[in-house]
Amino acid sequence: MRQAVGRRHGAVWAAMSLAAALLAGCGGGSGGLTAAPGGGSPAPVVPNPGPGPSAPEVSLAGLKFWVGEQGPSGETAFSGPQQQPFLCLTSLSNLGEPIVDNQDGIGQPVYQVPGNTASPLLGYSKRCGVKTQVRYFYYTGSDFAAFDPATQFVTPPANLQRVRINGADLPFVVRVEAGTINRFSYSVAMLAPFAESTATPKDLDNSVWNQKMVYWMRGGVGVGHQQGKAMWFGGLWGEEKPVMPRLLEQGYAVVSSSGNETGVHYNVRLAEETAVMVKEHFVQTYGKPKYTVAMGISGGAVQQYLFAQNRPKGLFDAGVPIQSYPDMVTQAIYVSDCSLLEQYFKDEVALNAGSMWATWTNRTLVEGLSTSATKTNKFLGGAGSSECIEGWGTAAPGVINPVFTDPAYQATANALGWPTAFTNVKWTHWNDLANIYGTDARGYAPIPVDNVGVQYGLKALKDGFITADEFLRINACAGSWKEQDEYLTWLMPPADPFDSRNMRRSADCRTGAGTPAPRRSGSLKAMNIAYTAGQVFTGKSLDIPLIDLRPWKEDQLDMHNSRQSFSERARLAAGGGNQANQVIWFTGETSTTGVATRAMDALSILDAYLTTGTRPARFTDQCFTNAGQTIAAGSQVWNGILDNRPAGACTQSYKVYSSPRMVAGDSFRGDMFKCALKPVATALADGTYGATDPFSTAEKTWLNKVFAAGVCDYSKPDVGRPAGV
Template identity: 60%
Template sequence: MMQAIGRQGARFVLGSAIAIGTAGCAAAPDQPPRARLSVLSSAPELVSGGDARIEVAAAPALLEHVTLWLNGKPVAPAMARHGERMEGVLTGLVDGENRLEARHSHGSRDHDLLDAITLTNHSISGPLFTGPQQQPFICRSQESGLGQPRVDNHDGVGHPVFDPASGQLLGHSRNCNIPRRIGHFYFNGSGFKPFEPATGYASPPADLASTTVNGAAVPFVVRVEAGSINRFLYTIAMLAPSAVFDQSAWNRKLVYWLRGGVGIGHQQGTAMWFNNGLSGSELQLLPRILAQGYAVVSSSGNEAGVHYNMRLAEETALMTKEHFIKAYGKPDYTIGLGGSGGAVQQYLFAQNRPGLLDGGVPIQSYPDMLTQTTPISDCPLLGQYFRDAVALDPASPWATWSRQRLIEGMNASDTVRNAILGTPGTTECINGWRMALPTVLNPQYKDPRYEQAAAFYHYPPGALANVKWTHWNDLANIYGTDSQGFAPNTIDNVGVQYGLTALAQGRIDADEFLRINACVGGWKEQADFVAWEQAADPFDAANMQRGTACRDPAGTPARRRAGDVAAIGKAFASGHVFTGRRLDIPLIDLRPYLEAELNMHNARQAFSARARLLEANRAAASKQVIWVAGSNNSALAMAMDALAVIDRYLADGAAPAAFVDQCIDAGGAAIATGPAVWDGILNQNPPGACSKAYPIFSSPRMVAGESIKGDIFKCALKPLATALADGSYGAGAPFTAGQRAWLQKIFPDGVCDYAAAGLR
């Protein structure tokens, strides 16, 4: 199996400050008593689930006489006093707007109203601001061991729900809601096992590990709450070392665990349930984090392998954190932690929703997912070209795999096993990215696990037949669709001169440069795509625009693809592109150096994010530091150090000395630390110690002239005559008259001018 902002809550405050006497709370006639109402769990306009944690602040003597009124009726939620404030969870909110008033119980009629706010309540199933929800949408709580979802309609909409005994269809679940559930698990030193509180504390399992709380060794038992919010499955975990759960082991800090992958929606994902939902780094890091007293929250809606709608992820995180605050109280701060797509979420949440996270440790990050699709869309095009070139001429220079780096920019190897051929020699484009582009771009490619899940849950045949499996269609609420139901996309390579830098440096000749650019082509329009036959067509060439006579100067060059201008604008407007303009939280961008493995999580991405920050907001750039480790194991150890540094930063309100760029070797020993260790990557200084130890590679677009920012979807074009005159092709790359004519045929509208802004 598998930034729109809502309406602001209105506030009505009567009068000014009051001097309270020891005898009571009477005030001068022109100075009525004053209190302040606020919502702690969310913004007032983004309340969900019918309840909210609220606060009343006033002078202590006045607090004694404050009463609360909800929608014109008195209410009495349990409120805990903390000096000049009291807080508690207000229930009974209706969907839509609710007026909450604080009144003075002993005041005159003129002074009765102290403060009022409007709380706008939304369903716990969502949405808050992301618009209509997807159908079909496969509920997966059963796979998480959390049972079937609740029936919420008998109209055949959503997920079928059956009587477990008789197999009879009971109805359907549109919202995938499940009852809240509490489970306990204990850590045995290597993993988690179910724990029975009724007997386990008195008669502990023999392999029960311990941890230290307030200086004393206690049983390493974790209480896990699971449920559904915004149609996704959340979990909340924290230490519960004694039979009475009183939160005493919680350090009042929250880690929001964000997971990676690339998904195309239409499914709920599975819960991070502690006896069957953890793997890899989760099993290595979570025990260490929980042992220190952090609470850890996660949601399947914050797993990029479930979907890559960052507004939906943001909405889910808002609602899930809101629930945490209502249930357990407001944390001192919230730290994001997670890799790949989980790291992307940290960058984009910081940009799009200030206050959601207070700091973060993005691991194996990208600035965003969408700008990655631009150079990665080049990979299959170039891979198919190299394949054709070698097929036509086994002595082709492209038969030496490492030479392909000249055009693709990414690393390549003559010895690493090829993920397609199974023989030595391959590239990052193939081993790192070969599955990424078709699964995001091809509307006909459906992960077979979707059909397996639909069959397992007894969906009717053809339930998924009308889904178009692209990232852009998954975000149809943002991009819109055409008359055939296809969403426009941002992929564009008009004017891109592949291999330009290699030509200018004299590393390929003019004829080869022209052949590449005449033959590479572009992707077809969405309506023309066919299903991907991966084994027979590993590069998805059937969906490329390729010229049959492209190698002949007299032939017709393969057509390029123009990205949709409106879609590019919507990508920026919706916050799916990290621009670097706003980053007000500290981030430690941490990654193992995986270039030798040709892994897709290349180290260039951290510097792409920094380059955007430096261009847009140098003050924000000071909030990001880059840590690189020589191996996965050393990176995992660094992750705990990074969490501690971010914790100290937030506790002190200033950057500690350890919040600085650094790199370590595979064994965990420091190579270099300090502001100059990455010199030579984003400046013209001599290479720093870390830059030497861990060299950064580029991309097809960087070889074609784009900067390391990598944020241009559609380049500005300049006339070919201008490019020929301005030195674009280097002193050693003169063209003959015939080659100039071929160049003009390949680029009739001009070539990319990356010195101009382009669409970004």
């Protein structure tokens, strides 16, 4: 994984990671603020309708175009108002400067000398469009390099690899079409081992295309306001380099768009529309493929689950989600707890060096996530850290803090000649999707982050690993996040590693005589809209086969924690979706080459499934060793995770962790935005704290003080979920 704008295949959540890659030209995104010309303050907007009969369909107009022509990139009824400011990164994709499309001050200024504000201003680009172009690349054995078909078919480069097609040994040359659709940079890559004309699509030699398509989607977590980079013209990521040659040598067409990179944006509705448009352009240009299989890592996997739910049948026919999450917004439920808890542990250790929290592995008791006694801590230094820090430590400032802007974003805007671009941007995930969530009169989108009634460490208390006194201190001192208009910019580590200046805390929370830190009640409107706008995977629908592939990285404290695959399965079970369409593979192969090998194995099984219409025997739950050998396969291998049966062979081989909310009593689904509450007296009487009451009389008084509004009743539905969804 690399630090790039919206860091690639992992939901990096950090604005600093997102912006760092902006300068490298690798991230960022779109959403939907309605802005004044030139990037002024956004006006309040009403949310777009979500999926359903009343929602407008994706427009397919203007998608038949070719070299020298532009793809459609105007505002649509489906995704709503286009976000401004919006950085055009076509130059960083090696596609050239964006085309001027207005003289009204809307969008990125385009200068005669790119980025030089002293040169004549040519106009503005609000659509970031470029003319479509075709280039060729050849495979060197480790990467792809530019190829000149006019000369190098005759005099090939010394390191040009060969590929065996239908018994013939051919030069490994790839044709890539690239341009813009829906304001994002797209690409279409196909093996092209023969000299050909590109005058029209009919002149292309597609004789080695196997008539099948792979739609590749990238990961990361972006908070918008940029276009992202095209694959191929803008380069390949490390994990793509071992996959692309294998796909292409088998004859697959590989299609992608920066609009389907979640490091660019996390507006699933906009991403869905973009995928529909890009695929339709492919169909109109090259012909309808026999089938389309989606592939992608992290956010690229999230899109597969959500597109399968929101657009059943027709867009993708199958998928290989790698290191998946069910969706982005329900990750924020537990990730928002991480810094609150780590700040508490930091304070406790500072007050008492002998605190149990000085032993890093003890933190799993309350955080649920993996910890390590030996890993060097990226925030605090020294030995010992947690997934909460290594994986999610920048989540709160990167996704929740509206005023934190990494300098790299501004540096990019400066380099593009647009120094005032980000003056009024509110850097949150929900403001990035303001055309879905709406905004208040001050321009803030509502956010669903809520921890009222959450009893952190409840399972540890019941199991006897922490005392009642420690349980009460955690819950009295954990606090919550402030409201959006109260935020200050993040003082990056080591100054304020967990963004504590933006927490609601209490200086005297550690005894029953003190004042508990307040909790935060999230916006029911935001929760409702997240569901109705298709941003949450509910498990009600999964009409295509998916092989959910996960390299096990818990010992690395990687954010792609292992329980996510089972959260998806639990949601399918609760929602009535087709559980038989999801199989789960874990592997100890964590190298990019190892994961690529397993992904191609999964693709071969899906190919057989789609070609024959018959479910292959290997389309089943499996787990593999570090060397790629099968440990076990079959419907029983994951027993003991979502049921009380004896642990299956894969369950025994790979430890599955949980989350702060799950050890507080929530289910494995991990989709409870806001719990229903019950009185403390009811909890004391109904066994919430175990068969034996762990509290003294004084501690019960303290418990009632901490949870004056009541505690979570996880036996009841999510208060934030609309009826019937």
